[in-house]
Amino acid sequence: NAGVMQNPRHLVRRRGQEARLRCSPMKGHSHVYWYRQLPEEGLKFMVYLQKENIIDESGMPKERFSAEFPKEGPSILRIQQVVRGDSAAYFCASSPPWQGYEQYFGPGTRLTVT
C-alpha cells in the first residue's frame, strides 16, 4: 500500500529554466494538494485539485506557476522561468473523497535554483 509518491526528490535548475514536479496520490485518493515550504517557514497551501479540475488555486503565484491533475497519470506542478526565490521544498498531499482533513503527505521535492 504505497504512500504518496513524489519525484524527483531533488531538482536543480538554472534561472530561467522550467521545473516539473510530479505527484502520485495514494491509492483510492482522488484529491491532491500542493504546499510549499520556504526555509524556516511552515508549509503554505498552493493549490487543490481533483481529477481534471482545479478546485482552489488561491495560494498559487499568478505568474509562472501552473498545476494539473489529468484523468490518467500523476499531478504535475510546473514552474516556468524559475527564479532563485522559487528554491523551496514542495510537498504534495492526497486525501480520500469528502475527507479533505485527512491529508497524507509525500516526501517532497527540494528545488534548488542556481
Next chain:
Amino acid sequence: DQQVKQNSPSLSVQEGRISILNCDYTNSMFDYFLWYKKYPAEGPTFLISISSIKDKNEDGRFTVFLNKSAKHLSLHIVPSQPGDSAVYFCAAIRQGGSEKLVFGKGTKLTVNP
C-alpha cells in the same frame, strides 16, 4: 497575516519528561486541528487531530487539548522519547471549505537522553 501561530521555535526536554507544544489560531472558522511531525528531508506525517466539538483527544503517549474560547491548542507527549525529536507543525482547517490546511511555522523538539 498568520492565522496559525507556534510561538516557540524550539523546545528541549529530558527523556521521560513531558513535552508541551503550543499553538494559537486567530480564525474562528477553523473547526478541525491537526498535529504533524516532520523529520529532516521527509514529508510531514500525521500525528493526532481534534475536532472543534471536543476539548481533548488522546492516542497513546500523545494528547491534544483544545481551548476554543482562547483559540489555543496544545500537544502533550508523555513520556518523551529521543525518537520524538523532530519538528512539530500545528495545522488547522475549515471543513467543507476549500480543504486547505493552514500551518504554523513549527516547533523543533529535542528530547535529550
